Amino acid sequence: MKKVLIAGAAGAMGQKAVALVNGMDDVELTAVLAPHMADDQRAKFQLGPDVKIYHSLDEIPEGAADIWVDFTIPAVVYDNVKFAIDHGFAPVVGTTGLTDDQEDELIKTSAARHQGGLIAPNFGMSAVLLMKFAKEAAQYFPDVEIIEMHHADKKDAPSGTALSTAKLIDQVRPAHESSPDEVSTLDNVRGGDYHGIKIHSVRLPGYVAHEQVLFGGAGEALTIRQDSFDRQSFMSGVKVALEKVLDLGELVFGLENIL
Amino acid sequence: MKKVLIAGAAGAMGQKAVALVNGMDDVELTAVLAPHMADDQRAKFQLGPDVKIYHSLDEIPEGAADIWVDFTIPAVVYDNVKFAIDHGFAPVVGTTGLTDDQEDELIKTSAARHQGGLIAPNFGMSAVLLMKFAKEAAQYFPDVEIIEMHHADKKDAPSGTALSTAKLIDQVRPAHESSPDEVSTLDNVRGGDYHGIKIHSVRLPGYVAHEQVLFGGAGEALTIRQDSFDRQSFMSGVKVALEKVLDLGELVFGLENIL
Amino acid sequence: MKKVLIAGAAGAMGQKAVALVNGMDDVELTAVLAPHMADDQRAKFQLGPDVKIYHSLDEIPEGAADIWVDFTIPAVVYDNVKFAIDHGFAPVVGTTGLTDDQEDELIKTSAARHQGGLIAPNFGMSAVLLMKFAKEAAQYFPDVEIIEMHHADKKDAPSGTALSTAKLIDQVRPAHESSPDEVSTLDNVRGGDYHGIKIHSVRLPGYVAHEQVLFGGAGEALTIRQDSFDRQSFMSGVKVALEKVLDLGELVFGLENIL
Amino acid sequence: MKKVLIAGAAGAMGQKAVALVNGMDDVELTAVLAPHMADDQRAKFQLGPDVKIYHSLDEIPEGAADIWVDFTIPAVVYDNVKFAIDHGFAPVVGTTGLTDDQEDELIKTSAARHQGGLIAPNFGMSAVLLMKFAKEAAQYFPDVEIIEMHHADKKDAPSGTALSTAKLIDQVRPAHESSPDEVSTLDNVRGGDYHGIKIHSVRLPGYVAHEQVLFGGAGEALTIRQDSFDRQSFMSGVKVALEKVLDLGELVFGLENIL
16 A cells, blocks of 8 residues: 655645545555644545644655655745655655756756656646657657647647647657748738647637647548546546556656656 | 530539539530530530530520539639620639629629629538638627648648638627737747637648637537538539529629528 | 516526626616525625515516526426516526427417517527537538537436437438448447437546537538537527517527527 | 569559659669569559569569568468568568458468568558557546548448457456446437447548547546548558568567557
């Protein structure tokens, strides 16, 4: 039975993680890190009587858990993950806010200590598989465009997942010359361009979070699409991470790299 | 039995029109206008022994047909359609190349003579219905974006049908304020903009000619999509035109306006 | 300013209707029918100080409103709608449970009294427009199949909207011979059959409520799709009904018939 | 430079293969097997002056090529492939008609001789990748349904690719209990059932050959779709086979297994 500590257990995502762990057979919630949680709030936060409630890093003893699930906030995530690696917890991190330098340093430290772990900007399995498959398909179909569709309230474009997908495709697809002689009679109609990969962002009310990757070849097309209707979807990826993180030898970036 | 003359009967589209008319019950091919067609080529061009073959406008007598189907070339289309209207033929015109001024003049002349007819830039029923439905839906869903997808050899963007769709929507949708505070971290990713309607053009090998209109509202979405796999599709619209053109009182622009 | 009474104002849908009316410019909430609502619960139920709260039909005076919005329960809907018609309220009914006989009788009564009204099994504008467009397209594309996709918890199939769509198509499409010599090597793989229209029902977790109507013709295809992500979507149709119901001369069945 | 012999070089697929090989940099067409091809037909069949034309197996010397591409007919495919394996050619076989017993025997023989090769029922890369990705995704999304759509002239259902996809998914997905209490109010509407995986077959004019695999999970969905518009699409997979077949140690079944 793997023991799990959840940092940020009182938050929305943290509570989903508590429910997930409580419902799994081969992992057990042994502790939470939650600065403002009182002992009489166990029922409210779905905690059994034996779960330890810690309010700060210095209260947490070695061996309190095998896995450190982190859904906290940008301001503390670096300290948390560093603490986890230094004290033998395998971090599973959904919190954003680490800089590239911090990530590099944490990966290096984890490798030196042979401490496995996972940092994932997106735990939604449909998005993660879309990225993985898109990278693989691009080796055979170098002609590819991306369309992402989000609710009208999302003010930035493109989505992080769409840009990540383009970057993954760019790593593998064969050298590719796009039509240099295209003519647009309406400005910008051919979309954004990431190293020759066109990205189109749609913003409409009603929509939630959706992405399509379109590949075309002689006489055929391949399309991979994912729809996220609800943040509940993140928990499928956390489940996979809980099952696999203890087999890793260092901190890995991206859930798609441990599938 | 309605009598039909086909101008441009030797061309690719003209030959499809010949096959269409030959296969219909209530119309009859009585004549063709084909400058270079010889009398011994009837079998090659699917013409029965009684079909008159004319080589120029001045050979064509009044009453040679009720309907004048025109799949010729831009250089002659104006003279042809004017001739048809002046001599009591109801024109069904798929040839491009008329200027806006020429169209206006022909419509005026046809109205004065109570001579019905149809000019259609697109006879594909799926595209025509898409435009019609999009215009209707926009009254209830003012939030709309258009995605068109064509083969990589199409060098211009957006497609004519996509732009026509945006213009039709623009005529009817309620005044609409788009998000003024959108931020694009990749230039052009939000696509082209026609009066606030975003248009996205995809170009990929394998694809043929496809268009989607996406509507979003609170908690729901409506999508209308058409796929043209083959120019054969144009004939479904010509058939509808043949059935309805004799009931019109003047020259009409756009098949969607007689459905 | 049109005056509105909402029957069932304390329920989930009723509350959405209250919010809708409160947010509209040209209609005004003047009364609710809510058997168990106390006067001190106005804030909880979004009611202003001047809104009358009635607990039974016999308390409601003539002229309490122009329009009667009904989101109640099957057990009372017939009595409510009959009362509305008899007392000069234009009913807008989203409650299910009326029998065919009851509907026929109410329509007859309303016609005799020149009392407009609307009964709609589905107020989602995307579903209503899908049905309307599908009926229209089937006149030109007699070859059509329907695919509906719902969450795995929906135990019945096909969905009511899919079946209604098939019935509407069946009313108009030309006589149509399906392939009599099809062979299925896996039982049932060609789906359900309503008068020659194939219907396919998909049930998967994550999905909400979606329907596609697929039309095919020579060289082309037309697809109409609607997605309902949230019951909030019903209110767009209620809004249309509130705008149009006072112009009707009798009780109409189906929102698509007043668009 | 790898040397290629094409058996069935005069047929439609064989000619596409000739064009493919002629257009590749690192392979060279050295011979064809074509029983009825005359030496003065080289231009017609796209053959250079140095390509050997053989009319029967017994004319073909060892070393005539490294790779044996076979697009022939069921009646001869077994003899051809056996000959290829016995004489040191790596077969790339698109011809159908081998029995399961014949395949097993050929695989066994090839393994004994360490002779690589590939037999593929489908060389369309989009279909092959769809199957590969579907198998992989099913490990994370056990809830899955398949929809395939083909032209109305296809008389059998489901398609071979859809059934192959279901079989691949069935090999890997976790034990899965479908809703036992579903109720269909229209017979067969839930489609065909292969070991709990629902398959839906759509047949419409205009469509060519298309397949979708729909996965659903808590709050999300993943869809993989492929469209084959033209048999030209097969050549992308033949190209991959030509690049990889000489690295294989035995005869492999299914292009997806060498990607």
